[in-house]
Amino acid sequence: MSEIPGQLKFTRDHEWVREHDDGTVEVGITDHAQTALGDLVFIELPDTGGSFTAHDACCVVESVKAASDVYCPLAGTIVNTNEILIEKPELVNDDPYGEGWLFRLRPDLPGELEGLLDDKNYERLLAEDNE
Amino acid sequence: MEPLIFQLGKKGRTAGAHLLEGVGEMELPNNALRDKLPLLPEVSELDVVRHYTRLSQKNFSIDTHFYPLGSCTMKYNPRACNTFAMLAGFRDRHPLAPEMVSQGFMKCMFELQEMLKAVTGMSAVSLTPMAGAQGELAGVTMIRAYHLDHGDDTRTEIIVPDAAHGTNPATAKMCGCSVRELPTQPDGDVDLVALEALVGPKTAGIMLTNPSTLGVFERNIKAIQEIVHGAGGLLYYDGANLNAILGKVLPGDMGFDVIHINLHKTFSTPHGGGGPGSGAVGVGDTLKPYLPVPFIARQGSNYVWEDSSVHSKSIGRLSAFMGNAGVLLRAYVYMRLLGESGMSRVANYATLNANYLMEKLKSVGFDLAFPSRRASHEFVLTLKRQAKESGVTAMDFSKALLDEGFHAPTAYFPLLIPECLLIEPTETESKETLDQFIAAMAKILEETQRDPQAIKDAPVSTPVRRLDEVRAARQLNVRYSYQDHEGLGEIEDPRSL
Amino acid sequence: MPFIPHTESDTQAMLRDIGVENIEELFDEIPSEFHCLGLKGIPKALTEFQLARLMRERSAKDQIKLSFMGAGAYEHHIPAAVWEIATRGEYYSAYTPYQAEASQGTLQVIYEYQTMIASLTGLDVSNASLYDGASALAEAILMAVRINRKSRSKRVLIPKTVHPFYVDVVGSITRNQGIKIVQLPYDNETGQVSLSALDAYSHEDITAIVIPQTNVFGVLEEVHTITQWAVDHDVLAIALVNPVALGLLKPPGEWGPDGVAIACGEGQPLGIPLSSGGPYFGFLSCREAFVRQLPGRLVGRTTDLEGTQGFTLTLQAREQHIRRSRATSNICTNQGLMVTAATIYMSLLGPRGLRRVAEHCHVKTRDLVSVMNGIDGVDEVFTGKRFHEAVLRLPVSVEAVLNVLSEWGILGGVPLSSWYPELGEALLVCATETKSDDDLKIYGQALRAAIDQVSEA
Known part of the structure; x- marks a missing residue:
């Protein structure tokens, strides 16, 4: 069973979102996603300053056999990216909810975050997918 | 382990028979010249011959192993094709040699154009594309040129089945088109309802392989043709699987407007460890004006080159000269050796071998991806059940086959089928070889139940065990350097030779 | 039947096992209207002996002094050992080394080749080769456009001293991607790129420039000056070079202040026969920073699960079979056989x-x-x-x-x-x-x- 921390929000595409006090959010992929993808060998991060709407592909995570899009969970502007991942993509595998975060986003629409899944709902989604 | 050729070297050693004498002073400015010589091996001729002979022995190849790599048509490459293409007059012919001293070569190429027209049912052929993917590029570029020429700049969508080769969508993108993906039905044919919904005023065309990459013949080809043509689009035939219908069905008769032919598959030119390929294109009358140049025409008893000075609407050149001429000569030799009767039998025996293998593998316990269908020249197995039950994957199975002395089939393609193997025996394999392969497959299947770990540990008999691909990507090492090896170093003063 | 080993009894036994009466039945899913009746236009088969005679006659016609x-x-001159070894069946009749354990020969050859090309061009990374020099130039230009994100124009300067057929090929391959080719005139006296014409573009948005060495007239260009100009104006420099000349001439990695970003060219001079224009091979090398924008195959050194050194295709997620419509190129092939010959050639020459x-x-x-x-x-x-x-x-x-x-x-x-x-x-x-x-x-x-x-x- 993969790890699903509380306090985070989740998307159906297996991204997680963490709210910060300054109004920005941190985004990464879930433990379930990194397990399914296998060892990551490259992360193509978005440009800082880039703006996206929800569900836009904005980042690519590569394993040796696949390149998978990461979708922007919320509309907003990228304010920071986790540059260490360029040298150490394995952090996403080792610590998906911590050091393996991908980017920070300043959301455009205040209410949009509430529409994402909470940990219980995400867990249910994984259970359904497994069936 | 065979060292790298650089590691075999010794400072100052040369293959003396290839070292020319010094030339004295040259009038070239110093800042245009190298300060240090490049990192090339310092070895004797015998070192070179031994090293590359030993390396060759680490390869599986058609000449040494059954090679049922689906979608790649690994048939026997007749030696005569190489010998005749390397005859001095062909081997040493300069690509820009005048026509009057090129009639021997040009006659062969003209006849090859004619023969390829005959086996595809197309009205003109250009031999210049250098591989299948470049043939695709030629085809889609011609489709775009056609629409633009007819004043229609809105047709920029290419429809590609979800089972297609990766080159199809990549090619569409290179031609400035967007890709619309066409779903496949459970029986392996494309979804016609979805196709109806996809076509429209933006449709440039559709790229299809028939038989498809799923190893089945697309039965609704006529309906597909009517829908796409009806919407103003054109039909592209990806010739990857032409071996399945050679001598049986002409792509032109199925309504295709343009086709590329992988000569290295259907016409048995060597795969060479990953190339050269050759991807001649054929077109119907609609696209004839746009064919890539140059090609060969006949004037009386002479053969002449034609280029864009004659064909002003051509999409232009795709290679510096005329494509992989030496590969084309090999295909020509192959076609002349087979002749009409031999060529009419290719699809028959390729299909017989595939259906035999499919039936036998089913009877020893393998699951077919499309159990209700005939195999074309290839077919798909799925190991989904084995993966679930014993954890043995298509990858494990492939590696275990290497230990049994067989090259593995194509694994994990088509992407639609989980844990799949795409198996293509070709017509040049005997029943005995197929029976040995079936026995090996059955043995591995039995072992997945008895000792799955043994399969997961395969291969054990190859020069290396399973390689760490993650390390290869994360700690990228794509060249040797002198830092890796003591005792060798760059030659600092090239004038001191 | 040429190259079909089946005896009549084999065929019958196989049909029986499949459960059909005859071969024709295996094609019953193909609508009958599409079954063709014979192959009109294909001549009668020749035996190898008959064909040998025909091909000798034709090749003799094209022989020149x-x-x-x-x-x-x-x-x-191509040393005899080059093609004696390269046409060994283990090289000649193998395919793309997707099964690395069964392809260590081809993979190690390519790794050695990549090393030699990187060193000849003075750059960090070479791919496993492309089709030919002209298409390699087209790929280099597409790569430059992906890399140079400071420039938006997609305008590429190609001197008129670049082989005109190469310019044609670049046009055919890049035309539908919005790339605009601007041709720079040459100096009538020297036969080099006109530096004053180049200066006229100093204040325009240019994405990349192609620097031929030597150029189509055989003349050496002012490669240091042009590379410096490119650096000064945020233009990506692409060297188009002759590999034999690079045995003598300064490698593109050392042009100007820090060398060019990308080098490419025609590999034919390295042991490949003229053969009417092909098969040849294109080489392409670049700075390590741009390796993810390289098109085509790439071989990496790694270890197996017992720690033994081995080779495998790497960074495949750039390529069409994984990234599909978002791949760096649609190319699948590398010219494996030609690369094998060229690697042997370079080893013999040293x-x-x-x-x-x-x-x-x-x-x-x-x-x-x-x-x-x-x-x-x-x-x-x-x-x-x-x-x-x-x-x-x-x-x-x-x-x-x-x-x-x-x-x-x-x-x-x-x-x-x-x-x-x-x-x-x-x-x-x-x-x-x-x-x-x-x-x-x-x-x-x-x-x-x-x-x-x-x-x-």
């Missing part, structure tokens, strides 16, 4: 041997030009320093002279009138290490006689 043609395809070949090419062309200068009315057109080609102006029709020469079994060079009409009766000649001093004399006498014959006619 002496050639001075270059223009992108060059005659060099660093000294390759340099000597380059020196001989240079000197033979110098000597050829001095022979030609002795003929009345024949002049060298350009003053720029050359490598192994030169442009001569003749006092009479080049075409007529070449016709006379080819009747005598001599290919006198490549006429430039259709590519560069402004040069008048211009002929591009090339002499490589394969030419003896006698060959040069023979050609000199023949050219004199041919000119006389044409002017009398």
Whole structure:
């Protein structure tokens, strides 16, 4: 069973979102996603300053056999990216909810975050997918 | 382990028979010249011959192993094709040699154009594309040129089945088109309802392989043709699987407007460890004006080159000269050796071998991806059940086959089928070889139940065990350097030779 | 049946096992309206012996005595061992090394090749090869456009001193991606890129520039100056180079202040026969920072699960079979067999041997030009320093002279009138290490006689 921390929000595409006090959010992929993808060998991060709407592909995570899009969970502007991942993509595998975060986003629409899944709902989604 | 050729070297050693004498002073400015010589091996001729002979022995190849790599048509490459293409007059012919001293070569190429027209049912052929993917590029570029020429700049969508080769969508993108993906039905044919919904005023065309990459013949080809043509689009035939219908069905008769032919598959030119390929294109009358140049025409008893000075609407050149001429000569030799009767039998025996293998593998316990269908020249197995039950994957199975002395089939393609193997025996394999392969497959299947770990540990008999691909990507090492090896170093003063 | 081993009893046994009456039944899913009746237009089969005779006759027709043609395809001596080894079945009839454990031979050859090309060009990374020099240039340009994100224009400067066929190919391959080719004129006196024309683009948004060394006239360009210009104006520099010349000339990785970003070119001079223009191979190398934008295959060194060194295809997620419509290119093939031959060629020549070949090419062309200068009315057109080609102006029709020469079994060079009409009766000649001093004399006498014959006619 993969790890699903509380306090985070989740998307159906297996991204997680963490709210910060300054109004920005941190985004990464879930433990379930990194397990399914296998060892990551490259992360193509978005440009800082880039703006996206929800569900836009904005980042690519590569394993040796696949390149998978990461979708922007919320509309907003990228304010920071986790540059260490360029040298150490394995952090996403080792610590998906911590050091393996991908980017920070300043959301455009205040209410949009509430529409994402909470940990219980995400867990249910994984259970359904497994069936 | 065979060292790298650089590691075999010794400072100052040369293959003396290839070292020319010094030339004295040259009038070239110093800042245009190298300060240090490049990192090339310092070895004797015998070192070179031994090293590359030993390396060759680490390869599986058609000449040494059954090679049922689906979608790649690994048939026997007749030696005569190489010998005749390397005859001095062909081997040493300069690509820009005048026509009057090129009639021997040009006659062969003209006849090859004619023969390829005959086996595809197309009205003109250009031999210049250098591989299948470049043939695709030629085809889609011609489709775009056609629409633009007819004043229609809105047709920029290419429809590609979800089972297609990766080159199809990549090619569409290179031609400035967007890709619309066409779903496949459970029986392996494309979804016609979805196709109806996809076509429209933006449709440039559709790229299809028939038989498809799923190893089945697309039965609704006529309906597909009517829908796409009806919407103003054109039909592209990806010739990857032409071996399945050679001598049986002409792509032109199925309504295709343009086709590329992988000569290295259907016409048995060597795969060479990953190339050269050759991807001649054929077109119907609609696209004839746009064919890539140059090609060969006949004037009386002479053969002449034609280029864009004659064909002003051509999409232009795709290679510096005329494509992989030496590969084309090999295909020509192959076609002349087979002749009409031999060529009419290719699809028959390729299909017989595939259906035999499919039936036998089913009877020893393998699951077919499309159990209700005939195999074309290839077919798909799925190991989904084995993966679930014993954890043995298509990858494990492939590696275990290497230990049994067989090259593995194509694994994990088509992407639609989980844990799949795409198996293509070709017509040049005997029943005995197929029976040995079936026995090996059955043995591995039995072992997945008895000792799955043994399969997961395969291969054990190859020069290396399973390689760490993650390390290869994360700690990228794509060249040797002198830092890796003591005792060798760059030659600092090239004038001191 | 050529190459089909089935006996009648095999076929019958197989049909029985499948559960069908005859082979025809295996095609029952194909609508009958599409079944063709025979193959009209395919001649009757020949035996290998009959075909040997036919092919010998035809190849003999194309045999010539002496050639001075270059223009992108060059005659060099190829050591016997090169093709003896390269055509071993284990290389010749293997495919793409997707099953790495069963392809260590091909993979190690490619790794060695990548090392040699990286060193020849003075850059960090070489791919496993592309189709040919012209298509490699097109791929290099597409790569440059992906890399240079400071520029939005997709305008690429290509000097008129780049082989015109290469420019055509770049156009055919890149046209539908919004790339605009701007041609830079050449200096009429030196035959080099006009630096004043280049300066005119200093204040425009240019994405990349192609720097040929040597150029189509055989002339050396001011590569340091042009590379410096590119650096100063945020233009990505692409070197288009001859690999044999790189045995002697400064590698693109050392041009200007820090070298170019990308180098590419035609690999044919490295042990590949002329063979009417192909199969050749294109090489492409770059700085390590750009490796993810490289098109085509790449081989990496790694270890197996027991720690033994081995080789595998790597960074495959750039490629079409994984990234599909978002791949760096649609290319699948690398010219594996040609790369095998070229790697053997470079190993046999070694660093000294390759340099000597380059020196001989240079000197033979110098000597050829001095022979030609002795003929009345024949002049060298350009003053720029050359490598192994030169442009001569003749006092009479080049075409007529070449016709006379080819009747005598001599290919006198490549006429430039259709590519560069402004040069008048211009002929591009090339002499490589394969030419003896006698060959040069023979050609000199023949050219004199041919000119006389044409002017009398």
